[in-house]
Amino acid sequence: MHIDTLSDFLTQAGTDFRLFDLGRRLQPLAQDDFAAIEAGRRPYPWPLQRHAWLAVCYWQQQGGQPYVWFLKIPLDERGLFNNAAVKHFLSALVEQLGGDIHAPLTEEQQQRLADTPFTFQPPQDKLAAFHARLSLSLGHAPSAFYQGVLDYLDSPDTHDWQRLGLQGLADVAARLDTDATLTKRVQQRLWQLPAPVQQALLAQCEHHPLPQALAKTMIEAINGEQERAGPDEERIGLLLRATAGCPPFRERSVKLASLMSLNPGPTLMLTLAARLWQELTDETLLLQYLTLLAEQHGELFNGLFAELVSVPALRPLILANLHNPELPAPLKQALGSLFSAARG
Structure with missing residues (x-):
């Protein structure tokens, strides 16, 4: 055989x-x-x-x-x-x-x-997401923790959030795209949830497609964070990542372009490369991103460039621009240093 x-x-x-x-x-x-x-x-x-x-x-x-x-x-x-x-x-x-x-x-x-x-x-978060998606795709019932999350969403004041299971939150996230009633429950409660529960649920959402209205709500929540005296870049990154299972949509693309114009920190640069790389198929955003990486985050440039150029959807676009005479000087210099190091 x-x-x-x-x-x-x-x-x-x-x-x-x-x-x-x-x-x-x-x-x-x-x-x-x-x-x-x-x-x-x-x-x-x-x-x-x-x-x-x-x-x-x-x-x-x-x-x-x-x-x-x-x-x-x-x-x-x-x-x-x-x-x-x-x-x-x-x-x-x-x-x-x-x-x-x-x-x-x-x-x-x-x-x-x-x-x-x-x-x-x-890691445990991906394992929970995997089991949730697998049980859904096979038509199996969700885990024993699922009902506890539903009960909590219905009546958070009468349930202890610390007793919720990660697998139950994963089961909820996996079903949002196909269960309109569940999505409505989540939308009604999401921004009132205790921070640990909200963060865990948003982290699970990144592994699944979401209804468009819910994904837009998450992008809109970034506006509120940006209006604070000291915006929390970790939270902005979490909200962006939560929509990673959705194909590119206008509100997210506009928000990313806006964030790129504000000299984002390393968290957002890593988030874009690791979770939202599909947005970088927009050549304008790709070159803006690589230029910012070279100018502001040189310590990340070589590693992130290597990861991005390995993605088949991005590789031809990146290679086609390597010798673009209109590349900004910092990006040309970073690329030159990268290739010099590779040649030894």
Whole structure:
């Protein structure tokens, strides 16, 4: 039996499976797209630190316990899968199964696989978002913590917010785009929630699509923060990140352009690169961002430039501007220093 890819293994083992990216934030990955990536026909769309950070959930088609792997697969300079690493993992997997790919994995075998260099443990916030999205996509009930969050939203004065579970907040965030009644409850209470609850819920929202009205409300909340005597850049970044699961929309694009004109600090520069990079497909904003990075945040330039140029949606645009004679002098200098260092 010839097995070269994860898709080969999962298909030949008679499983159904779901794929998610857990790099910058949680994003579902279609099986057809994944097959094209495995075949080297396209680069991985959301690289982080030159790796693909994958959550793979699979189960036997006739039913049975689902298994989850969290795989960290290295990418080459073009963003393509390192096939040697994938084959190494598959070899270890088949060895654990004793050559029988249809055999179920024991807990001990799962643990041995987790000890390979190609696995990772997600942080708790992403793990909660993943379980919430997975249960929703499979049509399963939300966690036992979900009802507690609903009860709290209905009557916050009679419930202790410190007893709320992160998984319950994740379940709420995952359902906002498809449950209008739930969205209304959240919109009515969001800005009155205690700061820790509000922050945790906003942090979960970044992993999921949101109704447009709710996303606009979050962008509008930035205006209120900016009107304060000392605007909290961390909170502005949190509000921006909360909308990261939404495709670019006018209110956010306008707000980002405005923020870029105010010499933002490192928090906002990192937020844009890590969560809202899709906005940088606007060439004007991209060049404004890179120029600000070079002028005000030189210590971040090399690392963030390397991350941005690795994103397939941004790479051609960045490369096309490397020799643009109209680039501002600070950006030209930063690029020159970067390439000089790379040449050694």
